[in-house]
Amino acid sequence: MFYGQTDLSEIPSLSGKESQSLLAVGIQTVANLLNHFPKRYEDRRQFDRFPNQATAKPVCLTGGVIDATTKGFGKTRFYEAIIMDGDGGVFGSGKITCRWFNMPFMSKVVAAGHQVIAYGKVKEQGGRLIIDHPEIEIIREDEDETETIHLNRIVPIYKNISGINQRRLREIIHTVAADCIRHADDNPLPFPYPVANTNRTSDLLETHFPISLESAHTARRRFALEDFFTLQLNVVWQRNQYLAHQGRILGKKTTLLKAFYHSLPFDLTNAQKRSIKEIIADMRSPRPMNRLLQGDVGSGKTFVALASMLLAIDSGADAALMAPTQILAEQHYLTFRKWLEPLGINIVLRTAAHKKDTQAESSTDLSAEASAKEDHCSLITRHSSEAKIIIGTHALLYDPTLFTDLGLVVIDEQHKFGVVQRAKLIEQGTLPDVLVMTATPIPRSLTMTIYGDLDVSLLDEKPAGRGKIITALRNKPKQKDITDFVKAQLKEGRQAYLVYPLVEESDSVKAESAITAFAKWQKRLGAENVGLIHGKLRPEEKEAVMDDFRSGKTKALVATTVIEVGVDVPNANLMIIHHAERFGLAQIHQLRGRIGRGEHKSYCILLTDSKLPESIEKLSVLEKTADGFEIAEADLRLRGPGDILGTAQSGLSDLRFADFITDTELIREARALADNVFKTDPDLTASHSNLRLLIRESDAPQGAH
Ligand code: ADP
Ligand code: MG
Numbered sequence: 001m002f003y004g005q006t007d008l009s010e011i012p013s014l015s016g017k018e019s020q021s022l023l024a025v026g027i028q029t030v031a032n033l034l035n036h037f038p039k040r041y042e043d044r045r046q047f048d049r050f051p052n053q054a055t056a057k058p059v060c061l062t063g064g065v066i067d068a069t070t071k072g073f074g075k076t077r078f079y080e081a082i083i084m085d086g087d088g089g090v091f092g093s094g095k096i097t098c099r100w101f102n103m104p105f106m107s108k109v110v111a112a113g114h115q116v117i118a119y120g121k122v123k124e125q126g127g128r129l130i131i132d133h134p135e136i137e138i139i140r141e142d143e144d145e146t147e148t149i150h151l152n153r154i155v156p157i158y159k160n161i162s163g164i165n166q167r168r169l170r171e172i173i174h175t176v177a178a179d180c181i182r183h184a185d186d187n188p189l190p191f192p193y194p195v196a197n198t199n200r201t202s203d204l205l206e207t208h209f210p211i212s213l214e215s216a217h218t219a220r221r222r223f224a225l226e227d228f229f230t231l232q233l234n235v236v237w238q239r240n241q242y243l244a245h246q247g248r249i250l251g252k253k254t255t256l257l258k259a260f261y262h263s264l265p266f267d268l269t270n271a272q273k274r275s276i277k278e279i280i281a282d283m284r285s286p287r288p289m290n291r292l293l294q295g296d297v298g299s300g301k302t303f304v305a306l307a308s309m310l311l312a313i314d315s316g317a318d319a320a321l322m323a324p325t326q327i328l329a330e331q332h333y334l335t336f337r338k339w340l341e342p343l344g345i346n347i348v349l350r351t352a353a354h355k356k357d358t359q360a361e362s363s364t365d366l367s368a369e370a371s372a373k374e375d376h377c378s379l380i381t382r383h384s385s386e387a388k389i390i391i392g393t394h395a396l397l398y399d400p401t402l403f404t405d406l407g408l409v410v411i412d413e414q415h416k417f418g419v420v421q422r423a424k425l426i427e428q429g430t431l432p433d434v435l436v437m438t439a440t441p442i443p444r445s446l447t448m449t450i451y452g453d454l455d456v457s458l459l460d461e462k463p464a465g466r467g468k469i470i471t472a473l474r475n476k477p478k479q480k481d482i483t484d485f486v487k488a489q490l491k492e493g494r495q496a497y498l499v500y501p502l503v504e505e506s507d508s509v510k511a512e513s514a515i516t517a518f519a520k521w522q523k524r525l526g527a528e529n530v531g532l533i534h535g536k537l538r539p540e541e542k543e544a545v546m547d548d549f550r551s552g553k554t555k556a557l558v559a560t561t562v563i564e565v566g567v568d569v570p571n572a573n574l575m576i577i578h579h580a581e582r583f584g585l586a587q588i589h590q591l592r593g594r595i596g597r598g599e600h601k602s603y604c605i606l607l608t609d610s611k612l613p614e615s616i617e618k619l620s621v622l623e624k625t626a627d628g629f630e631i632a633e634a635d636l637r638l639r640g641p642g643d644i645l646g647t648a649q650s651g652l653s654d655l656r657f658a659d660f661i662t663d664t665e666l667i668r669e670a671r672a673l674a675d676n677v678f679k680t681d682p683d684l685t686a687s688h689s690n691l692r693l694l695i696r697e698s699d700a701p702q703g704a705h
Helices: 016-024 030-034 166-182 201-208 211-244 255-263 270-284 301-314 325-344 377-381 394-398 419-427 444-450 479-489 514-525 538-548 585-592 612-625 626-637 641-645 664-680 687-696
Strands: 041-042 060-072 077-085 096-100 115-120 123-125 128-134 135-139 154-157 290-295 319-323 346-349 388-393 404-412 433-439 456-459 469-475 493-500 528-532 557-559 572-577 604-608
Touching: 016 096, 016 479, 030 166, 115 201, 115 319, 115 572, 115 687, 135 528, 154 456, 166 201, 166 377, 166 585, 201 211, 201 687, 211 290, 211 444, 255 301, 255 346, 270 290, 270 301, 270 433, 270 456, 290 641, 301 404, 301 433, 301 456, 319 325, 325 388, 325 538, 388 394, 388 585, 433 528, 444 664, 456 493, 456 604, 469 612, 479 493, 479 514, 479 572, 479 604, 514 528, 514 557, 528 538, 585 604, 585 612, 585 626, 612 626
Parallel strands: 096 128, 290 433, 290 456, 319 388, 319 404, 346 388, 404 433, 469 604, 493 557, 493 572, 528 557, 572 604
Antiparallel strands: 041 154, 060 077, 060 115, 077 096, 115 135, 123 128
């Protein structure tokens, strides 16, 4: 048996209680324990100086506790420990106050007289320098100068495990790691595929107890590569599963596409033409298309989608467009009608709110159904002889009756459709061509990770003749200045979005809400000129509000992020985003894409009351660049991948090496390794059958064979 498989309960230096605590977080074996990587390191050969002022980044300080008391009362009770620098304040203030709120047990951990190491961000409050909730470690009195685990070296800091303190966990891992060296011949922790040519055990030890921060980085990179390899193996597996299906051959006939092209008042951009060519090639091939159309807001994805859907229809197949929200579905519906009705194409809108009334609304193209009471099933069958475009929300996915003759599905993704949903399409038993559109440009490394199973078409060129957008960040501006600016734009005949982070006031978040602001804006601009839209409105209410704004009946629209995607009102040239620090960068970029759609100069004003340097730094990225890819990179750096993608669907939540996610080279390497594996053993049944264990079936398309 490999040493790595040893159960921790069999390790003599661990108490029963300790192995229980570890088991509670899923750490059962030696291998599990050594895979619990440090979340960060502290260089305890050289501590930070006690600062004189607040710090933007955490500091690591050491000193003696000169006073420790419980303070405050009721809800704001906290425990406070004052730490004095060993050098008596020769450098800097020499004194830091540490506070823990609602953690009464801290009084049992830290007391006057202790020597401690504290880690955290320093803030200034009431003339004092304070770290709230620092990570703290007590240095034992008998700590030997030669002690090499906890002091005078680079020390690993682990994610806390309930029942075992940081120090003890470090000791346990150190002991087990040392045992590991002794069992080196026994191949302690195998990985089923050699991803690197360094020794895995030494990389593992270096990850826990590195001799330098650089060597820790190098060692961690190896394990990041293992993780990315596993991810890519799954991605390529899935891609192969998909491509193994027989697809339809569509797109031979291009009459409609040509008619559409000639009806456009503008020429398509080269990027649009290139993408359409790539799509035609996919559709004509007997393999099912599985393609990502990636392009910034306003790059013209909708027109590429339109063209592809016309190709499907020309071949006699239905085409469906799935949008993440109802507003977006409706927006698409209007766009499609505008461009395609002149060509005599059938378009059906299918959302929760449009189960019945679609017929009435689009009576021109669906006159046969105008008086009919049938639900959508019969609506579809009536038209089965005639190919059509179905537009709807993702609810479409769960309605197999709509998919009788589906040739093409366009998914307007906005990060809300995942692998699972795509797999769902295959489960339906049909195998349409799939085109996924994503409006948020994501870094290349993430594209390969999340969309690695797709071919990519890139719209890297904006249509000409769009108005310029000026973005400005304003800290604590005067309301009068804002109101005057809005009034001036409205007087010019333009329209404005006034965006707020919340629908209603909330106790927990200190920010003005859309509902409160709506009343104020009505007073400022005249009640009849202002509309209000947010996610809590009923679908038909939302639609009415949008209609009023689109037609220019209302001049200003107080909104939450429901307008983030798809809304297209070229006359709106002003967007004011309140409490901008509460939004993500990519989110603001999306919002900003709502303006600059007409020929007028546009303004995006970001308002914030925040004094936090991080917030200002974050928001100023938007002032500097309008390049979605740059913004996505910055967002990724500042927030990490989980936040950006929504952990649930990204499959990245369990990535231990999020810090490597922007490392395109590393991910390329992982992809190449995975490709190689499948080249020699496509089904993982021969030389690489051991890798079958790494394939997560739950994500793979079901009913494949
Ligand atoms: P996206 O979906 O990528 O955000 P859209 O397809 O909605 O972009 O296009 C954004 C705007 O640009 C629309 O108003 C559309 O009419 C216009 N547009 C699209 N392609 C072109 C083009 N080639 N030339 C001029 N305008 C275009
Ligand atoms: Mg669009």
